[in-house]
Structures are given as structure tokens and as C-alpha cells.
Amino acid sequence: MTDGWFAGLDPDDDEAAVAAICEDSADEPAEWPRLAVDAGFVDDTDEYYDRLGAATTAAAEQAVQEREGADDRQLVHAVRSMADCERTANELAERVAEWGESRSADAGSGVEYARELARGDPEDPAGERVQSLAQRVVDLDEEADRLRAYIDRTAPEVAPNLAALAGPVLAARLVSLAGGLESLAKKPSGTVQVLGAEDALFAHLRGSAPSPKHGIIFTHEAVRGTHPDHRGSAARALAGKLTIAARIDHYSGDLRPDLQAELDERIETIQSRTGGDGA
Amino acid sequence: MTLPDGVERRDFDGETGLATRGEPVYGEATDGAWRRWDPDRSKLGAMLALGMETGLTGGETVLYLGAAAGTTVSHVADFAGPTYAVEFAPRPVRDLLDAAAPRPNLFPLLKDAREPDSYAHVVEPVDVLVQDVATRGQALVANRNARFLRPDGRLLLSIKARSEDVTADPAAVFEDVLTTLEERYEIEASESLTPHHDDHLGVVARPRRDGTF
Numbered sequence: 369m370t371d372g373w374f375a376g377l378d379p380d381d382d383e384a385a386v387a388a389i390c391e392d393s394a395d396e397p398a399e400w401p402r403l404a405v406d407a408g409f410v411d412d413t414d415e416y417y418d419r420l421g422a423a424t425t426a427a428a429e430q431a432v433q434e435r436e437g438a439d440d441r442q443l444v445h446a447v448r449s450m451a452d453c454e455r456t457a458n459e460l461a462e463r464v465a466e467w468g469e470s471r472s473a474d475a476g477s478g479v480e481y482a483r484e485l486a487r488g489d490p491e492d493p494a495g496e497r498v499q500s501l502a503q504r505v506v507d508l509d510e511e512a513d514r515l516r517a518y519i520d521r522t523a524p525e526v527a528p529n530l531a532a533l534a535g536p537v538l539a540a541r542l543v544s545l546a547g548g549l550e551s552l553a554k555k556p557s558g559t560v561q562v563l564g565a566e567d568a569l570f571a572h573l574r575g576s577a578p579s580p581k582h583g584i585i586f587t588h589e590a591v592r593g594t595h596p597d598h599r600g601s602a603a604r605a606l607a608g609k610l611t612i613a614a615r616i617d618h619y620s621g622d623l624r625p626d627l628q629a630e631l632d633e634r635i636e637t638i639q640s641r642t643g644g645d646g647a
Numbered sequence: 648m649t650l651p652d653g654v655e656r657r658d659f660d661g662e663t664g665l666a667t668r669g670e671p672v673y674g675e676a677t678d679g680a681w682r683r684w685d686p687d688r689s690k691l692g693a694m695l696a697l698g699m700e701t702g703l704t705g706g707e708t709v710l711y712l713g714a715a716a717g718t719t720v721s722h723v724a725d726f727a728g729p730t731y732a733v734e735f736a737p738r739p740v741r742d743l744l745d746a747a748a749p750r751p752n753l754f755p756l757l758k759d760a761r762e763p764d765s766y767a768h769v770v771e772p773v774d775v776l777v778q779d780v781a782t783r784g785q786a787l788v789a790n791r792n793a794r795f796l797r798p799d800g801r802l803l804l805s806i807k808a809r810s811e812d813v814t815a816d817p818a819a820v821f822e823d824v825l826t827t828l829e830e831r832y833e834i835e836a837s838e839s840l841t842p843h844h845d846d847h848l849g850v851v852a853r854p855r856r857d858g859t860f
Contacts, residue, residue: 372768372769373768373769388768389756389769392768393765393766393767393768394764394767394768395764395767396767397770397771397772397794397795398771398772399771399772400768400769400770400771401771417729417752418751420729420754420769421747421751421752421753421754424754424755424756424769425744425747425748425754425755427756428740428743428755428756428757429744431737431740431757432737432738432740432741432744435737435757528736618738620716620738620739621736621737621738621739622715622736622739622781623781623782625783625809625810626809626813628813629813629814
């Protein structure tokens with residue numbers, strides 16, 4: 369397509385102009401101001417630039433809103449829903465397995481067993497119920513997968529640096545635990561380090577337990593892949609970088625690929641303390 | 648070297664610096680209608696401050712890729728003609744919209760500079776292509792956008808070494824980027840932007856005549 373954004377537009381239809389700026393495309397640029405005058409869309413190029421200014425501004429405002437509509441609130445709901453689907457699928461799968469055991473000697477366990485049962489051929493009314501229940505487990509498990517795919521897609525839009533450093537799902541979990549990207553960006557690194565370990569933290573504050581070294585960030589390879597003796601250091605280093613990433617994402621939005629290299633370097637130093645057997 | 652019309656060296660609190668005339672955007676120092684163009688916050692400002700021959704005269708049509716919050720592009724719009732500002736990240740575009748509000752010749756576009764098709768229906772052929780995008784493949788972005796540049800136009804490019812490869816030696820990165828750039832451009836000048844920006848190279852280039860033009 370090689371038409372300008374104004375092609376076929378009613379000059380008074382602002383909404384259509386915004387849609388054209390946002391959604392249309394062209395292979396090559398052209399002398400749009402002159403062509404718009406030739407086409408009778410405007411009387412002169414001054415008027416063209418006035419209209420262009422109004423249309424691009426309105427389009428950018430709308431596009432910003434849409435893109436941020438894939439915002440941190442949506443991400444928080446998605447990651448919480450994913451956790452609920454996974455947990456419920458596992459709970460129901462246990463129930464299915466227990467029921468299955470009473471009916472067959474070679475019953476398996478978990479979501480996989482439910483998947484097996486759901487494909488089966490029930491022999492009696494009770495079997496129909498088990499199969500139907502197993503199908504719910506499969507549905508929930510598949511919904512969790514779809515939510516994970518949604519998170520993989522949107523977390524990098526909401527928090528590009530955080531998602532790059534933590535992976536989309538951990539990034540979404542952190543945003544969710546903090547209650548939003550803004551509140552995550554405002555948390556000190558020491559809090560980010562133990563997000564998700566609140567029970568252990570409060571037990572520690574009551575004086576009945578050692579301080580937790582890490583919360584949900586334990587799922588990150590930088591912590592999990594480090595020898596237990598040095599996980600505290602690794603968690604502290606990781607939390608520091610994640611906090612910086614969240615702040616950049618919230619306050620500026622530009623990409624800082626150096627963060628990853630800085631983190632890798634730091635983690636390598638920490639892991640080398642154990643002479644390599646920690647990794 | 649000559650500064651474009653509309654850009655002057657002026658005194659701000661005893662310090663001489665570049666300045667343009669327009670509404671302040673990022674808390675910069677002002678002197679009457681003039682506002683300081685801080686070379687430490689703007690790669691193009693640094694290129695001008697360092698005396699690179701940019702060929703800018705004032706009044707040009709400009710396509711600016713990587714406009715971010717509008718710090719630099721607001722100064723460009725102060726002295727240039729129609730100025731198209733492309734930025735991909737939604738959050739800085741909010742600030743860009745504020746910078747564009749008092750500037751009728753500044754057109755904000757929330758688009759991906761790696762996909763010029765998505766704004767070629769809006770952007771006209773331009774005299775100057777300014778690029779300051781912090782992504783991998785900066786030369787590729789410039790090459791893809793060469794279609795917007797008039798045959799006698801100029802590319803004013805800032806290359807950030809760390810965006811290409813954080814571990815590699817910046818000099819080697821710059822050489823790679825310039826080699827790729829030469830598929831579509833003839834390099835006229837390149838200069839380090841130190842001390843204003845570390846590990847950045849400022850480049851002035853013209854579209855190749857044997858290219859697709």
C-alpha cells in the first residue's frame with residue numbers, strides 16, 4: 369500500500385484520522401503534504417501540518433493508553449490467575465488420583481494422570497464423573513499455560529528491563545507481590561530480596577527464626593544455581609539489579625542491556641568463591 | 648563549523664552553552680526566550696558542541712528516531728521545520744507529548760523505528776534523519792530508514808556501543824556498525840562524544856548515490 373494516512377478520509381473525521389495514523393502503513397514515504405493538497409484533503413500545506421499535528425498527537429495519546437492498557441494491573445491479575453489455575457489443577461488432580469486409585473490398581477498421579485483419564489472411556493456412572501473431573505483438571509492446566517503465554521508476551525511491554533533480567537513470569541510475580549510496578553520501583557532492594565518470604569521474615573522479626581535470605585527470587589537461576597553458602601550474597605546482588613531495573617522501567621522506560629552483564633559478572637564472582645562446585 | 652540558524656552560543660550563569668528558542672522541556676536553564684541545550688543530555692547537542700560539521704542550517708524537515716521523552720527533539724523542533732519524532736516506549740511518549748504541545752511543527756509517533764512501513768504513510772521525505780536508538784542493530788535501523796532521506800539529505804547518528812554488545816571493545820563495535828552503515832550511506836565524519844557521553848560515536852553520513860535512490 370502506498371497511500372498517505374489521509375487517503376479516503378473525511379477531513380472532519382478526527383477518529384478515522386487517528387485510526388489511520390495508528391494502523392495504516394506504506395512501503396515508501398511520499399510528498400504527503402503536497403499530495404494532501406492535490407487530493408483536496410486540505411487547502412494548503414499550513415493547514416496540512418495543523419491537521420497532522422492534531423492527528424499525530426491524538427494518535428500518540430491513544431496508542432500510549434492502549435499500550436499501557438497492557439499495564440501492570442493486567443499483568444498482576446494474569447499472574448495471580450495463573451497461580452490459582454496451577455494450584456487448583458494440582459489440588460483437583462490429587463482428588464482425581466485418589467478417586468482413580470479406588471477404581472484401578474494402576475492409577476497414576478498428578479495432572480498427567482488426569483490427562484490420561486480424561487482421554488479414557490468410562491465404564492459406569494462413577495467413571496463418567498471421574499473422567500469429567502479429570503477434564504476440568506486438564507482445562508485448568510491449559511488455561512494456566514495460556515495465561516503464562518500472555519505473561520510472556522506482556523511482561524516485556526510493561527517492564528522491559530525487569531522482564532529481561534528476571535524472565536517474564538518472575539517479573540510478573542514481583543510486580544504482583546509488590547502490588548504494582550510503581551510500588552515495586554519504590555521498594556528498597558532488601559525488601560525485594562525477601563518478597564514472597566513474608567512468613568519467614570515475620571518469624572524472624574518475632575525472634576524465632578533466622579532472617580530469610582531470599583523470597584520468590586529463589587526461582588531465578590542466579591540464586592538457585594549458587595551454592596547454599598553463598599545464596600544470600602547472590603540474592604542480595606540479584607535483588608539490587610532487579611530493583612534498578614524496576615525503577616528504570618517505571619520512571620524512564622528505556623532499555624539498559626548493561627544490567628544483565630553487570631549481574632552476570634557479579635554472580636560469577638560470587639559463585640567462584642566455592643571454587644566452581646556451587647554452580 | 649557553523650551552527651544552524653536558531654541555535655546560538657549563549658551565557659547561562661557564567662557558562663557558555665548552546666541554546667534554542669522555545670518552551671522549556673526538561674528543567675534546563677533559560678535566558679529570556681532562550682533555553683540551554685545541554686550536551687550532556689543530548690547526543691546531537693554533543694555533536695554540535697564538539698564542533699562536528701552536521702550540515703544543519705535550520706528550517707529542515709527532520710525525522711528523529713528514538714525521540715524518548717523529547718529532550719533533544721524539542722531543541723530540533725525549535726530550529727527545524729516539520730519534525731517527525733518516532734519513539735517506541737509508551738512511558739516516555741507521555742513526556743514527548745508535553746514537549747510537542749507548544750510546538751506545532753513537532754509530530755509525535757508511537758512507532759517502532761525498526762518497522763518504517765508503520766509510519767511511511769505519515770512521514771514525508773526529509774532533509775535530515777537523526778537517530779539515537781538504544782537497541783541492538785543500530786546500523787540496520789539507519790539502513791532501513793534510509794528511504795526517508797532525500798538524496799541530498801544527511802544522517803546524524805549516535806551509536807551507543809553498549810547497546811550492540813556490552814562486553815566487546817567499543818572501538819570494534821563502532822567499526823562493525825560503520826561497515827553495515829556503508830551499505831546505504833557514505834560516512835562523512837565520525838567522532839567520539841566523550842566527555843559528554845561515554846562509549847558513544849557521533850556519525851554524519853549521506854545516502855549512497857548508487858543505493859536505491
